[in-house]
Amino acid sequence: MITLPWLDPDTLDFPPTHEALTEPNGLLAAGADLSAERLIHAYRHGIFPWYEAGQPTLWWTPDPRAVLFPGRLHLSRSLRKTIRQQPFEVSCDKAFEAVMRACAEPRDYGAGTWITDEMLSAYCHLHEQGIAHSVEVWQNGNLVGGLYGLALGRVFFGESMFSRKDNASKVGFAYLEAQLRAWNFQVIDCQVGSAHMFSLGAEEISREAFEQILLDCVYLPSVTGPWELNTPVL
The missing domain is CATH 3.30.70.3550 (Leucyl/phenylalanyl-tRNA-protein transferase, N-terminal domain)
Structure with a gap:
């Protein structure tokens, strides 16, 4: 017990x-x-x-903690090809609640029930304060992928992502990583490791090491929102 x-x-x-x-x-x-x-x-x-x-x-x-250090993103050959072909439009902070609701939808590998109504309300409030941010991936005007998380200082805390088209969330994450790198963010928190994130370059570090990064970085000046993604990925 x-x-x-x-x-x-x-x-x-x-x-x-x-x-x-x-x-x-x-x-x-x-x-x-x-x-x-x-x-x-x-x-x-x-x-x-x-x-x-x-x-x-x-x-x-x-413990350990899964993180991705900006600059260490792994883009596979197929993902680079997709980004060059530009089948998607990528935006930031345009549809935060819609992204959260999409992340909460049931998946083939399990339900997204952990994004409760209470969590939806709480993170939307953080978004209104310029702390929580979303990345949206569009195709023909339809939301087909995205992710959301929090930014404190020079740390981005990733929460969840979704895809309705192949590679949609990976493309969105690549655009986010490029922008965070340009803003001198020191780490992207992925919480718990997964094959999906490891394929993008995430790694595991000790809780102690992660907490030291936080101590060094979360009180640095923040990048005010709403955000724009204007840094080239490739």
């Missing part, structure tokens, strides 16, 4: 991250709300919410 610390709703305090469980990896605490202040405080310390409808809010800080 798992026993978790319950957060005090009247403070922003979290337990020390080294107290997170190893199984399931990184589960740290439960409870409290998704206020903008709590979310910003959590992300600055490498903590993020992830839970399904009907569960209490669960907070995570996995």
Whole structure:
């Protein structure tokens, strides 16, 4: 039986991250709300919410941490060809809620139920504050891919992505990585490793190393939104 610390709703305090469980990896605490202040405080310390409808809010800080360092993006030959052919139009911060809702749709490999109505509302509020951002991939006026996440200082915290056409989310991510690199962002947080992200160049580092990056980078001046993606990918 798992026993978790319950957060005090009247403070922003979290337990020390080294107290997170190893199984399931990184589960740290439960409870409290998704206020903008709590979310910003959590992300600055490498903590993020992830839970399904009907569960209490669960907070995570996995070890190791999956990250991608700008400048180390791997573009396969086929992805480079797709980018050169320009079958998509890519934008930023034009349809944040639509991207979140698309990310929440059921997938072939599992349901996206962790993006609850509460999370949708909380992250849309962060978007209105210029903290959360979306990348949209369009084809013939239709939204066919995209991703969203948070930017604090010079760190981008990726949350989720979706594709309705082959390579759509990868193209969107490539445009985002190029822009973040131009803005001197130091790391893109991918949270937990996946074959999809590893194929793009993500790697795993220790929680301690990730937290040091955060300490160095999340309080640097932020790039104000809404964002525009105007840096060439190739």
